[in-house]
Amino acid sequence: MHQRDELSDVVDPSDCEKDPIHLVGRVQSFGCLIAVDRNWVIRHASTNCDQILGKEFANLIGMPLREAMTAQSVHDLRSKTQLLIQGNRAARLFGYDLFENGRRFDISMHHSGDLTVLEIEAKQASPGGRDELSLVQPLIERVRRKKTIEGATHEAARALKALTGLDRVMVYRFEADDSGAVIAEAREAEMPPYLGLRYPASDIPKQARDLYARSPVRLISDVNGATYPVEPQFDAKGAPLDLSQAVTRAVAPVHLEYLRNMEVGASMSLSIVSRGVLWGLMACHHREAFHVDAEKRSAMELFVQLFNYELTQIETDLELAAADVAASIHDRLIERIVDRKDLASALDILSEELSDAVGFDGVVIYVNGTYAGRGEVPTEEEFRRLAAHLGEVHRNGVYATENISAQYPEGLDFLDRAAGMLSLSVSRTKRDYVVFFRKELVRSVLWAGNPSKPASIENGTKRISPRKSFAAWQEVVKSRSGPWSRREIRLSETLRVSLMEIVLKLADEARDARQEAHVHQELLIAELNHRARNILNLIRGLVSQGRGAADTVADYSAVLDARIHSLARAHDQITRTGEDWALLQDLIRNETEAYLRKGSDRVLVSGPGVELAPRAFTTVALVIHELVTNSAKYGALSVETGTVQIDLEFLQDGALQIRWADTGGPQVAPPKRQGFGTTIVERSIPFDLKGKAEVSYPETGFTGVFTLPPVNVRPSTTTHIEASSKEDAQQSDEALLPGMVLVVEDNMIIAMDVADMLTKLGATEVKTVSSVEEAMIALAGSTPSFALLDVNLGEETSHSVAEALRGRKIPFVLASGYGEEATQLDKFDPSSPILQKPFTADRLRRAVLEILNS
Secondary structure (H helix, E strand, O other): OEOOOOHHHOOOHHHHHOOOOOOOOEEEOOOEEEEEOOOOEEEEEEOOHHHHHOHHHOOOOOOEHHHHOOHHHHHHHHHHHHHHHHOOOOEEEEEEEOOOOOOEEEEEEEEEOOEEEEEEEEOOOOOOOOOOHHHHHHHHHHHHOOOOHHHHHHHHHHHHHHHHOOOEEEEEEEOOOOOEEEEEEEEOOOOOOOOOOEEOHHHOOHHHHHHHHHOOEEEEOOOOOOEEEEEOOEOOOOOEOOOOOOOOEOOOHHHHHHHHHOOOOEEEEEEEEEOOEEEEEEEEEEOOOOOOOHHHHHHHHHHHHHHHHHHHHHHHHHHHHHHHHHHHHHHHHHHHHOOOOOOHHHHHHHHHHHOOOOOOOEEEEEEOOEEEEEEOOOOHHHHHHHHHHHHHHOOOOEEEEOOHHHHOHHHHHHOOOOOEEEEEEOOOOOOOEEEEEEOOOOEEEEEEOOOOOOEEEEOOEEEEOOOOOOOEEEEEEOOOOOOOOHHHHHHHHHHHHHHHHHHHHHHHHHOOHHHHHHHHHHHHHHHHHHHHHHHHHHHHHHHHHHHHHOOOHHHHHHHHHHHHHHHHHHHHHHHHHOOOOEEHHHHHHHHHHHHHOOOHHHEEEEOOEEEEOHHHHHHHHHHHHHHHHHHHHHOHHHOOOOEEEEEEEEOOOOOEEEEEEEEOOOOOOOOOOOOHHHHHHHHHHHHHHOOEEEEEOOOOOOEEEEEEOHHHEEEEOOOOOOOOHHHHHHHHOOOOOOOEEEEEOOOHHHHHHHHHHHHHOOOOEEEEEOOHHHHHHHHHHOOOOEEEEEOEEOOEEOHHHHHHHHHOOOOEEEEEOOOOOOHHHOOOOOOOOEEEOOOOHHHHHHHHHHHHHO
């Protein structure tokens, strides 16, 4: 056994500040790299371009790309970069005939500052019938069947190994202290096992982790392979070309040395990201040099992206399960503690209720300066000093540590009773805590080599050096408790809200009238915190359960966007009023006007003014949104003669009854399947608010009766609140492009993007077509106020469409991936304005203003 030295005693801190990617200006041999400016003039190129592209590409700097490649190739590349405006990390072409001579290449493009980086690889010959992308869905389906992180990561490692043919695939998870642990592994029998080994944080420093978060794939085809510089090394401002997102980028020698020490000939890493945070890596190794071509890399990247979604879903399910447990504990605690004078007097009850949810050896309640402890805990004097320390480093929220003495040296005084703690702050204004303690647990940890020696002395200088041995190195860990699991921490975060509520409830009963306003403020903070968590869980549910609500990604996105905007409008209404309660009539008006714009006067509301409690507002907002949406699509509001009658009535017991009736619309029938929207209408009020929902589908139109319990509603003296000035201002803005706008573009995604841009410029309708024939048909049936034409439409150009528009005096602009001097533009009128791809919404707006003002 060995006792590990502190890392800070071995590694010079200045080493950790050095850029781990100082070879940013070199590329590996499997591909070459070209960087072009906004005019598509080559500003940087790797010296192996002649090897990849041909001898004539030995010196490219300063050359316009159109002189190095065919006009069609430049056009296709420029058009492809339009996709990058939508936030894509990279745009790709596979097996592309770059020089129209039969030689095919895989090309990846991404932005680097003001430059566009093109990475070009010669297309590898492969047996016919390969289709890695078709394997991704069945492989991810195997992952989806697993309901635990352990099961999902194990299946993901197996799937990725089968997809790639690499010798070993590991799932590497980052721990709270930035060390890493191999939690899943699939390997050939000849490869040494790494499953269960821990790696110190110095193996992957912060700079490298930041890089992994930005760039999803890193490939090292040959650890002994040649690398080639990118020239020039620095631009005119003295800055190197940033290739942090380039897959061809060479890596630092220290990492290559690290891999050689592991007897690895090739390596590939894919980033696992959950909720925007780097969660871990899919680390792949091969004993010999091994190249994974661009198509297979894209399939692997897609697999990991889908795995990220599944991982997030599993974590969300665990959080929801923890929330259910916390809710159950909350109800029991409220019931059992309600007659106590303070939380400290309920210590036995608290300990009993929480013992199964959170493992602990002792618990302390410290509220209003009163100490109560049970089990193995610090004494009152020791804890008061600890509480002062907590007040400095951790005032609010949940704080977990398995080594108290590491941050609080006085913790050694009670190490015999408590080594780790899980602290819940239960007040925002005082140092009030519920703290769970665990005793010291002396245990062994298996590290991949000695973690205390990441440095070596060379020429009298200390430097980070990779370990030579990766055999399991055992370390005896002392002064620590067992670790607090992520589930326990998530559960504690939810329980903290419940405990805050209990503390505030007991304090409210104990304090006199002078303190009531202060207590109410604290209770409101706790309630808002609780409400925010509920909204997050609700949105997660909308994302997850709403997948079946549409047949396409675009429809699903529109449905989801509408539901989330419904929630946003509801909360905006509460914010505008400045009150906890808000008018139901305004909620109905906001939903109908937001969805229908015109025709909202056909929604008739009768009855007294009604205010909704905060906990009921989001639920009712979703129900009203679904009812309005369904009526507008299938019911009375789908025709001009239909109306919706909404009657509001308070019952004798104070409950509110909402009666909804569609009249004058098409004949309706019950839905053939129970979609997510139907579930919201029929089940959310009974489930969330303990109310009632009764719906029927007579042929004359849909009807529904919804009953809200008295606790969620109250009468109001008004039935209307004025809309916000911001909304009024938006509605009164003069549209830049009134009426219908025509877009002629043969790329669907670009057409959708342009349509979004034009809609924001005021177009009430954007008609998109992909060919000259479709454009002529559209012009024969209508007169657009403006048009945008892509010059090249596959095998034809939009010249005849431009002539037709000019003859009818309809303003238009051209969009093209060609330069203005390209021969493809010769047939167009020289006065025709040209918008070069890729373009932004701002550039489009300027072009529209220019043509409209000319």
